Amino acid sequence: MSAKVHLHMHVSDLAKSREFYQKFLGADPVKVKPGYVKFLPEWAPVNLALSTGGPIGAGTIDHVGVQVDSVETVMAQLARVKDIGLAVTEELGVDCCHANQDKFWVKDPDGVEWEVYHLNYDLDVESVEASCACAPAMAQASPQQGLTIAKGTSCCSS
Numbered sequence: 001m002s003a004k005v006h007l008h009m010h011v012s013d014l015a016k017s018r019e020f021y022q023k024f025l026g027a028d029p030v031k032v033k034p035g036y037v038k039f040l041p042e043w044a045p046v047n048l049a050l051s052t053g054g055p056i057g058a059g060t061i062d063h064v065g066v067q068v069d070s071v072e073t074v075m076a077q078l079a080r081v082k083d084i085g086l087a088v089t090e091e092l093g094v095d096c097c098h099a100n101q102d103k104f105w106v107k108d109p110d111g112v113e114w115e116v117y118h119l120n121y122d123l124d125v126e127s128v129e130a131s132c133a134c135a136p137a138m139a140q141a142s143p144q145q146g147l148t149i150a151k152g153t154s155c156c157s158s
Contacts, residue, residue, distance in 0.1 A: 005064065006067050009061055010050075014052050025039050027042065033098050035051055036052075037050045038050075064112065065115035066115075071118045078090065089104060095123055100120040100123060102118050103115050103117030104117075
């Protein structure tokens with residue numbers, strides 16, 4: 001698998017949005033969970049996740065990111081970003097958005113959160129919170145110092 005741009009969007013009507021994106025992308029969703037749908041169209045390098053709602057005041061775009069092909073790629077990019085002094089939030093082995101992932105987050109000057117991640121495996125457990133706010137602690141990360149979240153922490157938890 002090659003790298004894909006990841007977009008996570010909040011939608012007001014998941015059924016209508018699912019129907020629209022099935023038509024637009026020409027593909028059925030690859031994952032459907034309560035309050036959550038994910039598309040991986042073959043023709044476009046995008047991983048589109050849709051979830052219902054979102055925090056009050058949140059815009060349509062929850063966050064953006066890059067899905068990479070290996071944990072080694074995540075770690076190499078993490079080292080590069082840390083070396084140039086950007087504030088980083090690390091999440092290794094987290095359960096988020098119905099999958100286990102290794103990832104890190106950065107925030108741009110306007111507050112847009114970006115993640116670089118590898119999807120380790122999908123979770124089949126229906127009890128995983130359907131609509132997670134996957135950028136858990138970026139607001140707490142100091143601009144001068146990154147924040148590390150322990151292995152196994154769930155970014156979908158409050």
